[in-house]
Amino acid sequence: MNVTGRINRILFILSYVSQNQGILVEDLARRVGMRPRQLLKELEFISLIGKPPFKPDDYIDIYVENQQVLIEFDQSLNRPIRFTRPEAVALLMSLELLDAEVDPDGVGSLKGKIGRAISSSVDQSSQLENRILLERDTHLIGDRFSLIRDSIENRFKLEIEYFSLMRNETTERKVRPYFLMKKLGYWYLTGYCELRNDLRTFKFERILSATRLQENFPEPEDFELGRFKADFDLSTGDRKIEIFFDKQLAPWIKEQWDTSVREAEDEGVVLTVYSETLEFPSRLVLRSAPHARPLSPPEFVEKVRRDAEEIMILQDREV
Amino acid sequence: MNRTERLLDLITYLLNAKEPVSWRKIKNHFPEDYAKGVEESNQRKFERDKAELISLGIPIDYQGGAEGQKEGYLIRKEKLFLPEIKFSPKEFSLLMLAAGAVMGDATFPYRHQLESALDKITSLQNQIDPPPDEMSITYSTPKSIASQSSLINKIQDSLDRRKTVAIRYHAFSTGETTERKVNPYGLILRRGKWTLVGWDHLRQDLRTFVVNRIEHLEVNLRRPGTPDYEIPDDFSLQRYQNQQPWELRLHEPVSVRIQVSGHRLNELLPQLINATVIENGVFELNVTNRSGLVSWILSQKTDVRVLEPPNIRSHIRDVLESLT
Numbered sequence: 001m002n003v004t005g006r007i008n009r010i011l012f013i014l015s016y017v018s019q020n021q022g023i024l025v026e027d028l029a030r031r032v033g034m035r036p037r038q039l040l041k042e043l044e045f046i047s048l049i050g051k052p053p054f055k056p057d058d059y060i061d062i063y064v065e066n067q068q069v070l071i072e073f074d075q076s077l078n079r080p081i082r083f084t085r086p087e088a089v090a091l092l093m094s095l096e097l098l099d100a101e102v103d104p105d106g107v108g109s110l111k112g113k114i115g116r117a118i119s120s121s122v123d124q125s126s127q128l129e130n131r132i133l134l135e136r137d138t139h140l141i142g143d144r145f146s147l148i149r150d151s152i153e154n155r156f157k158l159e160i161e162y163f164s165l166m167r168n169e170t171t172e173r174k175v176r177p178y179f180l181m182k183k184l185g186y187w188y189l190t191g192y193c194e195l196r197n198d199l200r201t202f203k204f205e206r207i208l209s210a211t212r213l214q215e216n217f218p219e220p221e222d223f224e225l226g227r228f229k230a231d232f233d234l235s236t237g238d239r240k241i242e243i244f245f246d247k248q249l250a251p252w253i254k255e256q257w258d259t260s261v262r263e264a265e266d267e268g269v270v271l272t273v274y275s276e277t278l279e280f281p282s283r284l285v286l287r288s289a290p291h292a293r294p295l296s297p298p299e300f301v302e303k304v305r306r307d308a309e310e311i312m313i314l315q316d317r318e319v
Numbered sequence: 320m321n322r323t324e325r326l327l328d329l330i331t332y333l334l335n336a337k338e339p340v341s342w343r344k345i346k347n348h349f350p351e352d353y354a355k356g357v358e359e360s361n362q363r364k365f366e367r368d369k370a371e372l373i374s375l376g377i378p379i380d381y382q383g384g385a386e387g388q389k390e391g392y393l394i395r396k397e398k399l400f401l402p403e404i405k406f407s408p409k410e411f412s413l414l415m416l417a418a419g420a421v422m423g424d425a426t427f428p429y430r431h432q433l434e435s436a437l438d439k440i441t442s443l444q445n446q447i448d449p450p451p452d453e454m455s456i457t458y459s460t461p462k463s464i465a466s467q468s469s470l471i472n473k474i475q476d477s478l479d480r481r482k483t484v485a486i487r488y489h490a491f492s493t494g495e496t497t498e499r500k501v502n503p504y505g506l507i508l509r510r511g512k513w514t515l516v517g518w519d520h521l522r523q524d525l526r527t528f529v530v531n532r533i534e535h536l537e538v539n540l541r542r543p544g545t546p547d548y549e550i551p552d553d554f555s556l557q558r559y560q561n562q563q564p565w566e567l568r569l570h571e572p573v574s575v576r577i578q579v580s581g582h583r584l585n586e587l588l589p590q591l592i593n594a595t596v597i598e599n600g601v602f603e604l605n606v607t608n609r610s611g612l613v614s615w616i617l618s619q620k621t622d623v624r625v626l627e628p629p630n631i632r633s634h635i636r637d638v639l640e641s642l643t
Contacts, residue, residue, distance in 0.1 A: 003323050007375055008435055010327065016442050048324060051332040052348035060331070075331045079400040080439035084376040086479065087436035090429035094417040097456050103413060110410040117404050121376060131478045131550075132428060133507040133560045134421070134458045136589070152453045163582050168620065170582055182420075182456040184511055205586035251491040255531060287618035290641040307620060308642040314621045315632045 018078035022068040082121035101145040135185035144210055152177045157215045161208040166277045176217040237276030242295040245269050249291045278303045325352050339382045339391030412448040420456035426468045428475035470530055477538045478503050481546035487535040502548040505556035516559045563590055564611030573606045576626040583622045
């Protein structure tokens with residue numbers, strides 16, 4: 001640990017023990033991420049710190065009694081010090097992920113309070129400009145967010161009109177809303193879909209309309225949040241689909257799909273995906289044309305051919 | 320006395336002094352550290368220590384000796400400590416939601432700093448409320464693997480101090496690996512990939528580098544306290560974050576008019592923020608990468624149609640030829 005990190009930790013220990021006199025060595029050690037024995041050595045070091053002229057009362061007096069940490073003379077270092085510039089940046093970066101619509105009052109007042117603490121901490125506001133962006137701007141989640149969040153909390157069913165990219169069709173369905181998730185700048189709603197009789201995830205931008213029904217639903221029993229979050233990224237479905245990409249696209253495909261890719265002729269690669277519908281793999285081939293072609297199964301090859309023809313007809317129509 | 324001890328003593332001294340402390344007094348009290356050898360190098364040592372403390376969030380002021388006031392250094396208590404922040408349970412739970420989103424990811428560049436900021440906040444909080452359970456936020460993908468985190472941290476460090484980096488980069492578009500010097504202007508997470516945006520000394524232009532394809536990176540070690548470059552005022556990182564495939568500058572701009580199906584408008588609008596709206600559903604794009612545009616149009620299947628110019632339509636036909 002470098003000098004800055006160590007000083008920061010020592011200052012934290014001082015303010016934390018001042019606010020929590022008698023904290024157990026074990027608990028404090030866990031809080032600062034040290035082993036108890038390491039912490040005891042650090043406390044010994046801290047009691048060497050003092051101010052000139054270095055008379056006994058000029059030293060910090062921190063000690064352990066019955067496994068409890070106590071502080072007698074704190075030399076005024078008894079409160080957390082203001083944020084450093086990187087700490088302020090870190091806070092602001094994480095708060096940026098919170099859209100105002102998530103909680104119209106709460107988000108505003110939280111950001112206001114943190115903002116005031118930061119501006120009293122860091123002098124030059126120009127230095128705080130963010131040089132790291134985690135996601136693109138979120139758009140258009142609007143008042144629909146409150147409607148849906150409210151329906152989750154009060155267990156009201158929703159009726160939504162949804163465009164499914166996986167099926168390339170718009171349907172109306174009743175949904176029991178369970179959970180909201182933001183991923184890479186996009187919001188998703190997860191719930192039990194009464195049309196498909198299964199859990200489904202809906203991208204906010206493809207929900208064309210949403211109405212709250214005067215119909216309650218019971219608390220979901222079989223919905224395991226943790227498992228669901230872990231599985232969110234895995235493509236589902238049991239239809240095995242193979243696509244060939246030529247050498248021009250091979251590096252990107254390997255980077256993106258990693259273990260699902262195998263080497264093929266002429267420095268190309270074959271990608272294997274498992275999908276519920278043929279829609280997504282077909283779009284993948286189309287957007288990679290002419291550097292990709294469908295391999296199997298035959299109905300997938302046929303699907304891509306039909307999709308390509310449909311696009312040609314549309315683009316060729318008289319303007 | 321080691322440096323950690325000296326710095327902590329200095330904080331304790333200046334914080335508890337009843338009046339500003341002169342350089343002469345500081346030297347008297349720290350003879351081993353500041354009063355040995357050449358005066359000039361002692362002063363420089365003190366300046367370096369002061370800079371270190373300031374980077375820790377500890378403000379050391381110098382008070383000039385106007386109107387009979389004492390002259391010297393001091394730490395003002397009201398500027399040193401974090402003001403009391405009282406959060407409502409709701410605000411605190413939202414803070415945990417936002418913090419949790421980034422703390423779960425090994426590549427988040429300011430992880431440790433966020434941790435210590437939260438430590439400061441929570442040590443003053445009587446009650447700690449968990450995040451709301453009907454919501455979660457993640458910004459990363461499983462692909463942003465921990466092995467990238469040391470690269471990300473080096474880039475963050477060079478951004479903080481404006482230091483040039485030397486990289487070995489494998490470009491997918493050319494298949495070549497080159498050594499380059501880059502002035503980092505920003506770091507973005509774009510379509511799930513960490514991407515460095517900066518001034519490329521080799522090409523004498525702004526370039527983007529996918530961090531995953533950087534094979535080696537060294538931050539300039541010379542003059543660590545002095546910035547190597549300035550970031551121009553008109554540089555916008557946001558623009559790169561929102562950059563669309565057809566906006567890569569590969570050829571002279573071409574104006575393309577497209578029509579978007581009604582049921583996809585809401586969803587595709589964020590990608591069309593730089594486009595001119597002609598009428599409802601009809602947009603005019605400024606295209607500098609024709610292939611990027613064609614690829615995007617094809618992935619929308621029949622929901623985006625090219626109105627003008629006709630040669631984009633024939634480009635689409637040519638590309639699809641191989642599939643029919």
